[in-house]
Amino acid sequence: MNELxxxxxxxxxxxxxxxxYLVDAAAxxxxxxxxxxxxxxxxxxxxxxLCTVKVNGKLTTACxxxxxxxxxxxxxxxxxxxxRKSIIELMFADGNHYCPYCxxxxxxxxxxIAYRYRVTVPRxxxxxxxxxxxxxxxxxxxxxxxCILCKRCIKAVKDDDGRSIFAFARRSHKxxxxxxxxxxxxxxxxxxxxxxxxxxxxAILLKGAAFKKPIGERKYDKKPIGTELEM
Amino acid sequence: MxxxxxxxxNKYDADPTRLMDILIDVQHKYDCISDExxxxxxxxxxxxxxxxxxxxxxxxxxxxxxxxxxxxxxxNSAVAGMFGREAVAKAFEETSGCRFGEVSSDGLIGLFDTxxxxxxxxxxxxxINGTVFTRLTPFxxxxxxxxxxxxxxxxxxQDVGLGDGNNNLDIIGAVVNNNIMKIxxxxxxxxxxxxxxxxxxxxxxxxxxxxxxxxxxxGRGGAGFPTALKWEFCRNAPGSKRxxxxxxxxxxxxxxxxxxxxxxxxxxxxxxxxxxxxxVGAEEGILYLRYEYKYLQKFLExxxxxxxxxxxxxxxxxxxxxxxxxxxxxxxxxxxxxxEESALIESAEGKRGxxxxxxxxxxxxxYLNQPTVVNNVETLCAAVKVVLKxxxxxxxxxxxxxxxxxxxxxxxxxxxxGVYEVEWGFNVSQILEMVGAEEVQAVQVGGPxxxxxxxxxxxxxxxxxxxxxxxxLIIIGKNRDLLRDIxxxxxxxxxxxxxxxxxxxxxxTVMMRDKLxxxxxxxxxxxDLEDLEDWGKLMRANRCGLGHTAPNxxxxxxxxxxxxxxxxxxxxxxxxxxxxxxxxxxxxRSLRLEQLKLQDHE
Numbered sequence: 116m117n118e119l120x121x122x123x124x125x126x127x128x129x130x131x132x133x134x135x136y137l138v139d140a141a142a143x144x145x146x147x148x149x150x151x152x153x154x155x156x157x158x159x160x161x162x163x164x165l166c167t168v169k170v171n172g173k174l175t176t177a178c179x180x181x182x183x184x185x186x187x188x189x190x191x192x193x194x195x196x197x198x199r200k201s202i203i204e205l206m207f208a209d210g211n212h213y214c215p216y217c218x219x220x221x222x223x224x225x226x227x228i229a230y231r232y233r234v235t236v237p238r239x240x241x242x243x244x245x246x247x248x249x250x251x252x253x254x255x256x257x258x259x260x261x262c263i264l265c266k267r268c269i270k271a272v273k274d275d276d277g278r279s280i281f282a283f284a285r286r287s288h289k290x291x292x293x294x295x296x297x298x299x300x301x302x303x304x305x306x307x308x309x310x311x312x313x314x315x316x317x318a319i320l321l322k323g324a325a326f327k328k329p330i331g332e333r334k335y336d337k338k339p340i341g342t343e344l345e346m
Numbered sequence: 347m348x349x350x351x352x353x354x355x356n357k358y359d360a361d362p363t364r365l366m367d368i369l370i371d372v373q374h375k376y377d378c379i380s381d382e383x384x385x386x387x388x389x390x391x392x393x394x395x396x397x398x399x400x401x402x403x404x405x406x407x408x409x410x411x412x413x414x415x416x417x418x419x420x421x422n423s424a425v426a427g428m429f430g431r432e433a434v435a436k437a438f439e440e441t442s443g444c445r446f447g448e449v450s451s452d453g454l455i456g457l458f459d460t461x462x463x464x465x466x467x468x469x470x471x472x473x474i475n476g477t478v479f480t481r482l483t484p485f486x487x488x489x490x491x492x493x494x495x496x497x498x499x500x501x502x503x504q505d506v507g508l509g510d511g512n513n514n515l516d517i518i519g520a521v522v523n524n525n526i527m528k529i530x531x532x533x534x535x536x537x538x539x540x541x542x543x544x545x546x547x548x549x550x551x552x553x554x555x556x557x558x559x560x561x562x563x564x565g566r567g568g569a570g571f572p573t574a575l576k577w578e579f580c581r582n583a584p585g586s587k588r589x590x591x592x593x594x595x596x597x598x599x600x601x602x603x604x605x606x607x608x609x610x611x612x613x614x615x616x617x618x619x620x621x622x623x624x625x626v627g628a629e630e631g632i633l634y635l636r637y638e639y640k641y642l643q644k645f646l647e648x649x650x651x652x653x654x655x656x657x658x659x660x661x662x663x664x665x666x667x668x669x670x671x672x673x674x675x676x677x678x679x680x681x682x683x684x685x686e687e688s689a690l691i692e693s694a695e696g697k698r699g700x701x702x703x704x705x706x707x708x709x710x711x712x713y714l715n716q717p718t719v720v721n722n723v724e725t726l727c728a729a730v731k732v733v734l735k736x737x738x739x740x741x742x743x744x745x746x747x748x749x750x751x752x753x754x755x756x757x758x759x760x761x762x763x764g765v766y767e768v769e770w771g772f773n774v775s776q777i778l779e780m781v782g783a784e785e786v787q788a789v790q791v792g793g794p795x796x797x798x799x800x801x802x803x804x805x806x807x808x809x810x811x812x813x814x815x816x817x818x819l820i821i822i823g824k825n826r827d828l829l830r831d832i833x834x835x836x837x838x839x840x841x842x843x844x845x846x847x848x849x850x851x852x853x854x855t856v857m858m859r860d861k862l863x864x865x866x867x868x869x870x871x872x873x874d875l876e877d878l879e880d881w882g883k884l885m886r887a888n889r890c891g892l893g894h895t896a897p898n899x900x901x902x903x904x905x906x907x908x909x910x911x912x913x914x915x916x917x918x919x920x921x922x923x924x925x926x927x928x929x930x931x932x933x934x935r936s937l938r939l940e941q942l943k944l945q946d947h948e
Binding site (some may be wrong): 159162163164174205209238276280282285287 | 392393394395396397399400403404681698703704705841842843844845846847848849850852853854855856857860877881884886887888889
């Protein structure tokens, strides 16, 4: 699998190993493609659609598409930038995201990406949904208001027997993440911390840990998201 | 309960990939899948409770709460609405004493809406505990509900007479009509069971694929992928086992041709699966059958049994050494998206029917991660004829790039709704003449996911390069309110049936619907029309065909019937010119009132 391939992103010559997912191959070449649902190393699931690019003229998600030789990728065209911006706006309009008092502010990837894409007022009407906060789990709180249903927790956090602690429930606009009550009660603190850490927004919160790191010293407070890999 | 749950689990070898079958059996036995059952199943299958609920809560016909001793699923497709659904629904509510979405207080009757059940040529129709009732009227509803109250079984209430053809057999016994209106090579009466199998076992699998390739036949589900290529890719993909799926999940509102094939020519279909299995090198075939057609289960199983007896299925088929193939039926449980091939595979593996990312394609990594072919019912039937009569014969039918015939499911405002097998290349006007439709306002070609065309497009032809269709043709007369009765209904359908995974599909379809409602309420402005067009384009970012086509009812009607939208915009205004103070403040006021009440209470 170590075969090298040449491809282009926005006409820039890139090189990577065959079969690597485009989003990671782009990062190797100093190009940032925004994602909210992807975690490197875990089977991708193209849920948020934010990493949508055009490969040989067709829309596809960079997190699920392996690179191959002579692939032509369009990443930062005005059309794609606007598509991504509208997906971010959709997420804000669909949930209740109040950054000023959210525990995740500054570490939140949705917030950071919104800044990067200069989101001000969404073009879509806010739906102001009425959603629950589940506080009954011993180590975690699940705030459905902020959940963007990216599936990270579902894919990355399982118990030792491979059973799901987080799973989808229902479908359509009624889709939610449910937390397994029995398993959440025997979850290790490390696993709980991991779940909170990989949540790109403030939907999974570790109890008793909010604001341990002060605002101003958080991940995206100093440098915008993506700049760490851009050349 | 424990004993019977155990026996259900054991029936499927406690295999979590058979979770769909297990849940369907539990639901069938207890009218619901209770918390206790969920916990029990989770422990026995080594899954968590949320794993079980993830699948359970995805499907329309599975439920944690009881849905009544008799559960009425009344079709809410647009065509049902055209033929008096509202009065029928009202009669159900009055006689049952509960609203839709509820169970009557005595627990006897539950009333629920459901997406198209494949009876569009005999609407309004409903399924009551697996028994189909067609051509309902308020009078019939009162008879049925009174009968149920008297303790009669739904099966005993079919006293209006059974349908035609095999519907009349005891083993089916359904008040469903085939309404076969035009016969072609696929539906023809000259079918002799086993002939194609006898022929292919004299050929190599590669020769079979070559013959099918020569016919140029493409998938009949709507996407139109070349069938032989699919078989070839699957045959050549590395894997320890291969699988043939027949996609009998026809859920596109207005489609019912597969139901007719399953009723009249099941052996033809199974023979098609055997042919496909031989070509691909698969030993296992799975018929993924929509739950709405569960009334055909016993019949289909009896046909499978017969096929095994005739040695069309089983080991060393018709004496061909090493040629093994058998078929089982896998039921869905109410989800349109499972008609998408990768969602169908997920569902057959016991999971929620969420489409997969591609690559890899199912032909490389499909069912249980093995190379898998998913073919439409009609495709497999046509393949049998191709094998028998040759690819050269087949490609002379139809047009250059759309060879062969297509089964159309015709419904709506016409005199002769039903199934028509026609060669590709007919134009819309010819079809309308054929089915007896005059005074036509619009034709919905390909169901809600297709295109809504008006008279200026009636000269366009049905083929993959112009008006592609999986077969649903809904005719909408001039007297209909196109936007309210059709477009809004179709958009609601997509909202309900989205798997919810992709953000635009989950969120934007609802917003587009709200915007359409705003326009219908006379509150729209021309900016709203631009928004609908712009927002519709974003839906291309979704993963699957459902997500891509969900805005089509609005987009294609906006393109072809723009005057209807514009006529609803008062004074042709360009933007919202004001707001209603009372409405804007209503929520704040109600919260304030609640607060005052709480203070009083304290």
